[in-house]
Amino acid sequence: xxxxxxxxxxxxxxxxxxxxxxxxxxxxxxxxxxxxxxxxxxxxxxxxxxxxxxxxxxxxxxxxxxxxxxxxxxxxxxxxxxxxxxxxxxxxxxxxxxxxxxxxxxxxxxxxxxxxxxxxxxxxxxxxxxxxxxxxxxxxxxxxxxxxxxxxxxxxxxxxxxxxxxxxxxxxxx
Numbered sequence: 001x002x003x004x005x006x007x008x009x010x011x012x013x014x015x016x017x018x019x020x021x022x023x024x025x026x027x028x029x030x031x032x033x034x035x036x037x038x039x040x041x042x043x044x045x046x047x048x049x050x051x052x053x054x055x056x057x058x059x060x061x062x063x064x065x066x067x068x069x070x071x072x073x074x075x076x077x078x079x080x081x082x083x084x085x086x087x088x089x090x091x092x093x094x095x096x097x098x099x100x101x102x103x104x105x106x107x108x109x110x111x112x113x114x115x116x117x118x119x120x121x122x123x124x125x126x127x128x129x130x131x132x133x134x135x136x137x138x139x140x141x142x143x144x145x146x147x148x149x150x151x152x153x154x155x156x157x158x159x160x161x162x163x164x165x166x167x168x169x170x171x172x173x174x
Contacts, residue, residue, distance in 0.1 A: 009171035014157055021168060029158045029169040037105045037158075038069035041098035042129075046076070046151075048087035048094050048111075061087055066130055067096075068122055074107060074151040075114055075122050077141060085147050096151050106157040114150040116142060 011028045013021045047062040061083050067076030074096045078084045088094065088111045096107040114122070119141050127134055140146040158169040 009153075009156065009173050011169050011171050014168050014170045016168075019168075020165070022166060027163075027166040029160065029167050031171060033160075034105045034156055034158045034169075034171065035069065037098050037100065037103055038074065038107070041069075041100065041105075042066070043099040044074070044076070045097040045099070046084060046094055047097075048084050049091045050083065050087045051090065058091075066126070066132075068126055068129065070122060070125065071118070073118075073153070074109070075118065075126075075148060076151075077137070077146065077148045080146055085149075088147075088149060094151060102161045104157070104159040104161075106159070107151060107153045108155045108157075109151040109153040111149040111151045113144075114148040116144070118150055119148050122148065 008031045011025065011031070013023075013025075013028070043064050044067050045062055046065050047060050049058050050061045051057060052059045063084060065076045065078065065084070067074055069075075092111045094109060094111050096109065098105045123134055123138060123141065126132070134141070137146065141148055153171075153173050155173065156171045158167075158171070160167050
């Protein structure tokens, strides 16, 4: 994915005082490393924020979803009355993580309702990836009756356990 300036996202070290990351950019992961893992992950974790009666008024809600990394965004569908959909309607900020913690990619982003063109492109790829027939849901998805979200990244982290100290990378999109 390119940033709004048309360039790959800017890599840097994660800000993590006390972890002893080296200074400079030597050894940082390439953006293609993160995109490969975002594309190949089968299951993803998504965290949204829900309002509750706690002192802070909000708490996280995390759930596993199927989805696609397509055109520089993470796309997934969910029912309109699901906790995820209700949370994102109030607060579009969310976090999406790949399934493999040994080579983790964490996307902090903004969820937007995907347009019909993105949905049309997503459906056949999704059906092939998951060997799942969407024909019963397709009309509701394409008529915008049921939500398909596209998470646009703001910051992405790549954490490769095997090379954690030298290769942990943060990419900024804004």
